[in-house]
Amino acid sequence: MFIKIVNGVSDQLSLFIDFNFPEVRSVIIEKRYLGFLQQTLGHRMKISRVIVIAAGLISTLLLVFVIQKLTSPSVRSYDALDSTFHEPVIGTFELNAQQTAHSFSHYALKLDKHPDNASINKLIAKIPDAAHLIITISMPGTDYASAPNVLKEVREGAYDAKIKAFCLALARKSGTTYLRWNPEMEVPVQLYPWQYQAPVDYIEAFNHFCKLARSVFPAVKIVWGPAGYPGSDEYWPGPVFVDYISVTIDGKSELAATAFPAVKDPEENVRRKIQRMRMFGKPVLVMKAGSVSEADLKAALVKAAASTRLNAGILYQTQDTEGAPNVTEKRTPLIGVYDPKALLVNSGLIDAEHIFVDLIAVQNGQFERDFNAIVSRRHDAIVSIEPWHNAGVKKDSNALGNVINGIYDAEFAEIYRVLATSKQTVYLRFAHEMEIPIHRYAWQSQDPVLYIKAFRYFMNFDGSKNKRIKKVWGPAGDRGSIEWWPGDDVVDYISIAIYGLPDKNITDPEQQESFETIYNRKHYRMRLVNKPIFITEFGVKGPENFKKKWLEKAAEVIGNRPEIRGVSYFNLADNPKVWGNIPPPDWSVSKPTFQHFVNTLSMARVGFR
Template sequence: MKKTSSKVYIAVGLGILFSAILLLNMRFSFKSYLVNSYYRSNEQVLAAFDPTNLNKSLPVKAISCYRGVLTNTALWSNYGDLEAALTKGDVLITLETWLKGPDYTNNVLTEVLKGRFDNQFNKLAAMVAKSNHKVFIRWNPDMEVPAGVYPWQFKSPNDYINSFNYFSKKIKNHAPAVQIVWGPSGYPGDTEYWPGNKTVDYASITLGSWSELTTNFYPHDQTTAAMLKHKLHRLRFIGKPVLIIGSDKGKTDFQYSWLNEQKNLVTTYSSTIYSKSNYIDSIKAKPNRTSLKIGVFDPNKRLLNQPEINVEHIFTDWGELERGDFEKKFTEAINRHHEVIVTMEPWRDITGKPDTAVLESILKGRYNEQIKKLFAIISATNTTVYLRWMHEMEIPIHRYAWQSQEPVTYINAFRYFMQFNGGPGKNVKKVWGPAGDRGSADFWPGSDVVDFISIAIYGLPDKNITDPEKQEAFSTIFNRKYFRMRFLDKPLFVTEFGVKGSESFQDKWLIDAAKTINANPHVFGVCYFNLYDNPKAWGNIKAPDWSISQQSMIKFCNLLKK
């Protein structure tokens, strides 16, 4: 009898092994495709923080945490031991909605609105309605984190808000006692996705969410205590109790004393930073303009003398103020019968050395004499002055000494300045000037020290994009940034905007800008940045030149409804 080759045995063995692995993968794929799975998760509800009643900010009794993964292709649900858990105690169910099959690339949020998950929602609601214990349902969490871990991330806030409200109403129709949880991670920009009081019972934050660990858009907090502080601060506009949830990747370091520290902070600033007047439910009404201010930052004086220009922009610092350079520039602008935007960058004095602890220095009174001198100069005229102070504070870089700082410290320094010795003259309008990026509202200093909100709009969304044709439209950037200010009640002034490229491309971009400005009556003024950008901010990349021709500016002004 002929011996079978050992190679044949190896080949057969490998074939069997490969087939087994394939069948196993098919089993799991089949299950995820056709079955909604519910399972016990490793998350923990560590505590609750109620900003509306600090006495309720206590450790919570045991809450069992479950996850439910729903797919549009599922034919039935495997609830595991969830039904039994609902009879024994309080339960938090984190519900996820996923698309499978041909619809995989669709927007899962719009598919929810089409009713693709209604049957699954209704069955879950009917089951939890039978429980005699408290049931929390948190739907599609971490929506604000730019990570791509979940299919509902990197989606527009409006899509998320509409689908969340749809889901909440579906659950409440069958299970009105269920507590609906809005579940951001607590990442910068979370309140962009706030759905409103009517469909939310609780908010939640996660200490060390997997989504955040996979992205580096913003620096990670070095301690859990700092993370808790920052995440609770970001929810200061939300008047709902907050569940504090631990990571599902292991035990979360947590101390209840940190909650007491947060309670003390809220109590200390209960009339300003953490005032209950901050709580919002809908878009706050902003005043409408009666006329439009048109300005330029134009140190080379190429556009200043155009008849439509009525505002000039001056950037300055303590050093220029002390040397007298600022007063000279300011007087020249006033003599041209222009209103003036003054952007004060308080980080270099006459020595030219930056103050790396500028916020603390302001609060300690180090710059009181400079503030007094500045106020005296800009208040000694009847001309309107727009005083913009410590701008672009929310960008997580270190270009300015007031960036990447504690929001509470920034707010206190802003308020100190604007209220110093009763504040500047009546001709001076107080301008709070974020870039308009994620997390802007974290630094909102309060309506009593702000007359205008300023934002900056430049065509290049990223300094690594050098092709002018890839610049974002003015309208795209404006709509994104304006939405972030929807809970703030002050009008807007676009104190910086610019576009690079050929004159024909710039004209096309400015046509879109004019249409956008005309369609938004809450914009009281615009100011073009007619110069190249600061090379130091662009590293090894050539700084963009935003300059436009006189003819382009004339065409832009003619398109605006004054």
């Protein structure tokens, strides 16, 4: 009877193993435990004792495999130490510190989402202890195509178990540990799955990682790791978790990027990168990735640091919170036009007129005549000063240098004399769209420090501090604009430009972006500085009915954004020379279309109230 029971149990165990754990069955057969049991039972040798021993062996073996099955990941872990990685920290920049703070050891790990403790411990054991250890984490350690949703998965907790297990194991190492998570996120290439994604998506994923890491490893230091490419500021996650910032010289991502011209001089390259981090108030680690020698790069950092400290008074300023826009204010925005053909200036629909003024117009009196005509119509004036084309140099290649060297002082004195004659408000904009990496204007593609000095020189030129003159800083609102930020004390309004057709390759008007899409992108880029917005240029190309619809939606957006204090429509075709062999876009609109825009804006602002 007992033998039958044991045989039944053995059969049931075999079926259970075959169905649920076939690999266990094969191992058992290979180890001949079942064969041993059957042989023993067949010969009736010391049945009771043998059965108990055999059943115990089977049960133990089964239990071991079940535990392994339940605790082991179903997918093989791809965690790895990146043996090709070599990015030493060549120095640290802090505004008020002269020396490198620490000597860092730097390693890179590729991590997937599977929390295999054995794999994690083995991986960490490969990294030598160090007094200051930086670990750059690539999560996941795969290429862009295989994991395009990594930021979403991190935010939603798919990597939580792995992050916790990794940080718990890491906490056992000696020394100070610094974690640098998914770096070079801002470079406009797609070498890695977290790269060139929506800034908000990256920021939320980064902060989720940091919060979880700190919860299990409170002593860990966090390094936010942009390359230092133009537009890094858009991915700034805030100061809550960040202890250090790193920038990388000649990283693989940046070498593949073509959006901005490469900066070949090492000192200029280092200086531009550390100055792009000036708004964040954190020490900056400078890492070497390219072919420049460590010795040369260290020398470049010394020079870059000295130059940055020399200009610290204009580069590093306390944010003027008193000047921040009142976002609850419900005033109707000022409506202006650039209208050289005078198609709308006498329509009764506008509050302001926009004029572009070069230095020849100042010298020959044309500026004064144009300005007085605006004042005679009792309109406010938007005056964009273009510091070039003086009588001596038709296209001044050193316009900004000439500004700060006093070459144009006579013209500037005349500008401020003319402005002082008006009782109307003047919105004074100087050297606009400086951040675009082209050469349409002489002040574009220049050193940001040179631009900042020139902007401040011009805006502070008038010692009378005429309160009717409002100072307007006028980037296009493109990537990297904040690198040219000149300081709170010389800016009353931020101006951006919004054109539905910014790309000459787009020939179908229906493919133009909406006003709202462009505005949201450009307004986000201004998030680090608290000033109201004046959209001094905007326009749309296409048939009149398309322009009417586009402007109607624009008016609804403007009417519901209290930070927008003014708008000025560009009622003319663009400069033909800029567009090469294709016709320039014609932004001009009819009076009925503009009337519809004004009416819609008025209704939208009333609705906002």
